[in-house]
Amino acid sequence: MATSQEPVIVGFLCNWCSYAGADSAGTGRMVQPTNVRIIRVPCSGRVNPRFILRAFQRGADGVLVSGCHPNDCHYSTGNFFARRRLLLLKRYLEYLGIEPARFETHWVSASEGQKWAEVVRSMAERVKALGPSPKLPSLL
Amino acid sequence: MAQSPVPKATRLVKKAGLGAWLTALAADNNVMAPVTVDGKPLFRWIGAGEVGQLDLAAVHTVNSPKGGVMPQTEPMLTYSAVQDGSGGKTLDIKPAAEDRPAVLFGVRPCDAAAIDLVGKVYLTGEFTDEQYQARRDRTTVVAIACAAPAKACFCTSFDLSPGAVRGADVVLYGRSGPGSVAEGDAYYAIAYTERGEAFLGGAAAKAAGVSDLPAGEADKLEKIVAAFRGLATPLGKKLGKVDVADKLESLFESAYWEKVSSRCLSCATCTFVCPTCYCFGVADTGAGGQGVRFRYWDFCKSPQFMLMAGGHDPRPAKKNRTRQRFLHKLNYHHNRCGEYLCVGCGRCVESCPVGLHLPLVVSDVRGLQP
Amino acid sequence: MPKSLALDPKKMKEAEAALRTQAAKLLSEGTVTVFLGHEEGWDGLPVPFFATTPEEAKRLVWNPLVAFNLAKYLLDRLTGEEKVGIVVNGCGSLALDRLLKDRRFPRERLFVVGIPCTGLLDPDKVLALPDEARQAALEGGKAEPGLFLKRCGWCDAPNPVVADVVLGEKVPEEAGPQQYPRVEEIEKMSPAERAAHFKTLYEKCIRCFACRNVCPACSCRECSLDQWEPLWLGKATVPSEQLMYHFIRAFDVAGRCIRCGECERVCSVGVPLMELNDKLMKDITELFGVQRPHVPADVEPLGQWTEGDADLEAAH
Incomplete structure (x- = not known):
């Protein structure tokens, strides 16, 4: 996956806000880089930290989690729990030797197509500057 | 006791020459040797650059060198989906790539014997494990006799000794004899197999300055080798010969298993450090139309080990699993192969976090009423 | 002391x-x-x-x-x-x-x-x-x-x-912030150094699960690491899976680890497991103000939240 110069970013997007936000960026024909491979999840609170490490191990150069703004969660509090967990995770990944810029979390609502395009653009730029993410050996 | 093994070649190697030997070997072989990592002696594959870490002082590495012939993770085949020419796809299956020849260096006699012991399981009977056979065929075992057996050693409780030869192609005996940890300034290197003979005559051995025995030293050598073979082991002395196979026949339903297993953690420490535990599982890993099938060490103390797809578990409790592990070693294997599945290395004694190990079970079983 | x-x-x-x-x-x-x-x-x-x-x-x-x-x-x-x-x-x-x-x-x-x-x-x-x-x-x-x-x-x-x-008299207690000197040392390394540091450690692990089995915070009825479907943890003991194991082991007890260090003590090959647990505890104190993260609370730090938690987006 990381053979091309273009970095691969895996994006975990919540169904209710960010996925719709990305959709509205598309229907609004906003120009955005094509680096993000989107995985739709019910809520940012659904994102288990191990998804993120696994994404890196399977070839992602960056991982993005995006959910509803605080207080806008479809399930009321899912993103608050996610916020705590991901704050901790960000430091943990950095500690394990994954450059902090490779993992980002954003709040993008269904109407924020513009913000989504900007999130993708700026993150792709940062990850591209870092180069391919180093991989640990696996059997594959 | 088996009859005395017959040497095929006898040489002398200076302790100072071992590094050069390993370096020369590493050029064409995968070399496994005991090294100390952060204070823990471990058997590891070492590259030419790590030869300096060689540490023959510790009698017991935490792990055994069994990974040299039974890697903890061993690819068996690779598969990939390819176009079959008529618009469909077919599976292209290739056997795993063969490794380079291997040298297991500085193996203790118990561990060398374990390789032979376990080899019988893989290589005799109705089926032969070809992959294991191939690995064994390209492996040379260079053992080193133990000058000072450790507190937990009990190889002498079986037909073994700190100077035993079983399973080894070459055995190094400290020239100054047993009793000193420094193991003298040189080793007698004695080949007991044709492979060992060729090994001692090889280019790598020359690079290490492996030389002929000085004239008139044959008598001394014989005495020293005999001294190694006559050496007692601390735990072996306490335990005596292991003799519980028959008694265990009637103890399957004993309440003892429930009692002794209650403190078991169900971890794999005993199994994975044991040189004679050989069970494995097989799994696939793959993505994007290609993958690898591999085998990996499995352990009978795991609640998942016997779990069936339908949810039934023939060994549902720690009692069943603990009983299985010890009966396998002390009874089932003895019934099948005429010997215990243990070489008395003492690693379970040293490593079990809750002190639940084979010598304990042996001595407990002796006291049990059938 | x-x-x-x-x-x-x-x-x-x-x-x-x-x-x-x-x-x-x-x-x-x-x-x-x-x-x-x-x-x-x-x-x-x-x-x-x-x-x-x-x-x-x-x-x-x-x-x-x-x-x-x-x-x-x-x-x-x-x-x-x-x-x-x-x-x-x-x-x-x-x-x-x-x-x-x-x-x-x-x-x-x-x-x-x-x-x-x-x-x-x-x-x-x-x-x-x-x-x-x-x-x-x-x-x-x-x-x-x-x-x-x-x-x-x-x-x-x-x-x-x-x-x-x-049984017996109470002994004097000494309250004070928990110290994590080893974590601080590792934090000072560069990302590449840290990645190399942890790789060496995980290559030692023999995946015996003693650390998990002894851990009082690991008490799930069925451990996800034992599941085959989905296979959260591959059976191969290759570096990527080893990292996955230790990543999960420590993170899944984040906020619930009691800092007893039994995981590290029962490890036969000497993997310094607490380097991970301690990092998470240190950050839980820094991020969420939990002063004694190792002492079980009625609600664990990751089982709660406040509106005032740090802004995730600003963390980049």
Whole structure:
């Protein structure tokens, strides 16, 4: 996956806000880089930290989690729990030797197509500057 | 006791020459040797650059060198989906790539014997494990006799000794004899197999300055080798010969298993450090139309080990699993192969976090009423 | 070093006698059907022990080597109505409290005998000592700080936090912020250095799961790491899976780890597992203001949130 110069970013997007936000960026024909491979999840609170490490191990150069703004969660509090967990995770990944810029979390609502395009653009730029993410050996 | 093994070649190697030997070997072989990592002696594959870490002082590495012939993770085949020419796809299956020849260096006699012991399981009977056979065929075992057996050693409780030869192609005996940890300034290197003979005559051995025995030293050598073979082991002395196979026949339903297993953690420490535990599982890993099938060490103390797809578990409790592990070693294997599945290395004694190990079970079983 | 580390074998000997009497009484009166403690093992080191009769209770020991955390064994006794007795010191009670707060064992089925702790010694280190030094440590209480269990060095809870009966007097507690010097060292490394550092460690791991199995915070009915479908953790012991294992092991107990360090102590190959657990604890204090992250709380730090938690987007 990381053979091309273009970095691969895996994006975990919540169904209710960010996925719709990305959709509205598309229907609004906003120009955005094509680096993000989107995985739709019910809520940012659904994102288990191990998804993120696994994404890196399977070839992602960056991982993005995006959910509803605080207080806008479809399930009321899912993103608050996610916020705590991901704050901790960000430091943990950095500690394990994954450059902090490779993992980002954003709040993008269904109407924020513009913000989504900007999130993708700026993150792709940062990850591209870092180069391919180093991989640990696996059997594959 | 088996009859005395017959040497095929006898040489002398200076302790100072071992590094050069390993370096020369590493050029064409995968070399496994005991090294100390952060204070823990471990058997590891070492590259030419790590030869300096060689540490023959510790009698017991935490792990055994069994990974040299039974890697903890061993690819068996690779598969990939390819176009079959008529618009469909077919599976292209290739056997795993063969490794380079291997040298297991500085193996203790118990561990060398374990390789032979376990080899019988893989290589005799109705089926032969070809992959294991191939690995064994390209492996040379260079053992080193133990000058000072450790507190937990009990190889002498079986037909073994700190100077035993079983399973080894070459055995190094400290020239100054047993009793000193420094193991003298040189080793007698004695080949007991044709492979060992060729090994001692090889280019790598020359690079290490492996030389002929000085004239008139044959008598001394014989005495020293005999001294190694006559050496007692601390735990072996306490335990005596292991003799519980028959008694265990009637103890399957004993309440003892429930009692002794209650403190078991169900971890794999005993199994994975044991040189004679050989069970494995097989799994696939793959993505994007290609993958690898591999085998990996499995352990009978795991609640998942016997779990069936339908949810039934023939060994549902720690009692069943603990009983299985010890009966396998002390009874089932003895019934099948005429010997215990243990070489008395003492690693379970040293490593079990809750002190639940084979010598304990042996001595407990002796006291049990059938 | 905490003041409570005034290793006092004499006091422990007294506690041992009281413990035997107490356990025998509980067993003979039928208050409990089994009592979890330690007995002297094969090589003189205490091993976990389950006394079922007043006679067996005489085999219970309490000395500077009773390092083993017993609470986890309660999970073997989840079914049934029997009442279980257990002896705990300070950290042992934290482990017990962990299981209670995680609602993994009913409090009413427990009878807890607490013993205030004056510090414990590392059994492996003590066993390696020459006879005289060993005796001085075990009987005279003369022990260098390096001989103590690692967890004693940061202990701020020597007195049992859960107990039905306490044997012996309370020992002075020393509250203060927890220190994480090793984590701070690792944090100073570059990302590449850190990646290399952890890779070396995980290459040592033999995946025996002793660290998980001994952990009082790892108490799920079925561990996800044992599941085949989905296969969270590959069976291959290759570096990527090794990292995945240790990543999950530490993160899944983040906010619930009691810092007992049993994982590290039972590791036969010496993987410094607490480097990960400590990092998470340190960050939980820094990010969420939890001053004693190792002490079980009614709601764990990751099981709650506030509107004022740091802004995630600003963290980039």
